[in-house]
Amino acid sequence: MSDVSADPRFARQAPRRPLRLSWSDERVRNIVWQVLVVGAVLAVFYWLYRNTSYNLEVRRIATGFGFLEREAGLPIAESLIEYDPSMTYFRALLVGVLNTLKVAVVGIVLATILGTLLGIARLSRNWLLARIAGAYVEIVRDLPLLLQLLFWYALLQALPGPRQALNPVEGVFLSNRGLKLPSFRWEDAHGWALIAFVLGVVGTFLYRRWARARQMQDGQPRPVWPVGVALMGALPLAVWWALGAPFQPDIPFLRGFNFQGGLTVSPEFFALLLGLTLYTAGFIAEIVRAGILAVNQGQWEAAQALGLPRGRVMSLVVLPQALRVIIPPMTSQFLNITKNSSLAVAIGYQDIVSIANTTLNQTGQAIEGIAIIMLVYLTISLSISLFMNWYNARIALVER
Known part of the structure; x- marks a missing residue:
């Protein structure tokens, strides 16, 4: 048997049967049942929506998210951002x-x-x-x-x-x-030092990828840690020191x-x-x-x-x-x-x-x-x- 005939990619596929609009066709039954299930789910959601809307209207309860713009008057003990009860x-x-x-x-x-x-x-x-x-x-x-x-x-x-x-x-x-x-x-110098650290992380990652690619080509390993120490350690400290080293x-x-x-x-x-x-x-x-x-x-x-x-x-x-x-x-x-x-x-x-x-x-x-x-x-x-x-x-x- 030749290699071409043995390759499954060249094997002949069975012809697909045409879709018959008959209950005896399994594909027709699958489609019908799926349509019925989806229709039943949508009907249940529609009934819940209508029932909820009617009950809210009878009890004169407002709906919508307009309340988000109103003053809260809600005291909160701790928060990561600025907040006081007069806010929304x-x-x-x-x-x-x-x-x-x-x-x-x-x-x-x-x-x-x-x-x-x-x-x-x-x-x-x-x-x-x-x-x-x-x-x-x-x-x-x-x-x-x-x-x-x-x-x-x-x-x-x-x-x-x-x-x-x-x-x-x-x-x-x-x-x-x-x-x-x-x-x-926290002062401005700390913010710039943090930015320098993030850039150092990105630079170290890019250098690591480059070093691995070069090692795959010439087989010579290149240490990454000296570059990482320089970019993620020395660079942020240098920025912090240049801006006055506030602490x-x-x-x-x-x-x-x-x-x-x-x-x-x-x-x-x-x-x-x-x-x-x-x-x-x-x-x-x-x-x-x-x-x-x-x-x-x-x-x-x-x-x-x-x-x-x-x-x-x-x-x-x-x-x-x-x-x-x-x-x-x-x-x-x-x-x-x-x-x-x-x-x-x-x-x-x-x-x-x-x-x-x-x-x-x-x-x-x-x-x-x-x-x-x-x-x-x-x-x-x-x-x-x-x-x-x-x-x-x-x-x-x-x-x-």
């Missing part, structure tokens, strides 16, 4: 969205770090360390998240007042008013019955972040442990045969391969952190759910308020999913 409901809801994103982003980073360390600790040869990590995972995962949030909030509220605040490190105070940390005053630390201090200066982490935010991080880290630890165990034992043996210590084997050989198993379920945990942050209303942290609930209670725009909450969480969840799917596709093995 739109501004208040924007503050709620940013507060939700703050908890989600910081929680994802901290839970990933802690969960990864716990997952590795569960596989440690140290019997005591492995058992402590295992006990933590089992206890944290078996307790409801809401109960943990209430526990941490009650614990923070039971701390002493500012005058008897815990002072573990100079400039750091922990009391029932929250956590006070040193900070520094004014803002150290918190006690004045009267409260602290002045520094950075304040409220008890509500601290309790929410602590609960979400510790709870989700237990699930991430099991995902990391499963991903490491999924790597073939031969990879460990081959790396150790080259003389690599166990720590280097884990970081250079095992974890990069385990990522292909870890990333898909890790995406679900990142989504869980974002959605579980809605429990903030139970401890008084003003996120999008809390502010939207207050808004709909004041305006009576219940449908619009719920729709805004759904839209915010849907947008955040889809963004996380798209990014993680892109990253998962990037690290996936490409079969030749």
Whole structure:
């Protein structure tokens, strides 16, 4: 048999049967059933829309999003942007969205770090360390998240007042008013230094791609770290130094019955972040442990045969391969952190759910308020999913 006849691309395909308008034709039945299902779904949505519109009209409840331009009169304890009660409901809801994103982003980073360390600790040869990590995972995962949030909030509220605040490190105070940390005053020089750092990251990435391309051509490796240190370290420091090297630390201090200066982490935010991080880290630890165990034992043996210590084997050989198993379920945990942050209303942290609930209670725009909450969480969840799917596709093995 010739190569041409053996190639499936040149194989003859069976002729397609013409579509007959008969119930005995399977394709006709499939089309009819799909049209009926889509029509039934559209009919249900139309009935819900008409029923809702009629009930709102009978009760003389206003509809639409015009209330977003009205003055909110809503006090918000903490916000990432400027806000006061004289601003609009739109501004208040924007503050709620940013507060939700703050908890989600910081929680994802901290839970990933802690969960990864716990997952590795569960596989440690140290019997005591492995058992402590295992006990933590089992206890944290078996307790409801809401109960943990209430526990941490009650614990923070039971701390002493500012005058008897815990002072573990100079400039750091922990009391029932929250956590006070040193900070520094942001000036123009810091902004330009940050821009220089971002440009350095981009330049390092481009140089790394160029170095790899050249190595593929001539086989000569080119170290990337000197360029990275120069662009991401020396360049921002040079810009900062050229603009006067301003650095004014803002150290918190006690004045009267409260602290002045520094950075304040409220008890509500601290309790929410602590609960979400510790709870989700237990699930991430099991995902990391499963991903490491999924790597073939031969990879460990081959790396150790080259003389690599166990720590280097884990970081250079095992974890990069385990990522292909870890990333898909890790995406679900990142989504869980974002959605579980809605429990903030139970401890008084003003996120999008809390502010939207207050808004709909004041305006009576219940449908619009719920729709805004759904839209915010849907947008955040889809963004996380798209990014993680892109990253998962990037690290996936490409079969030749």
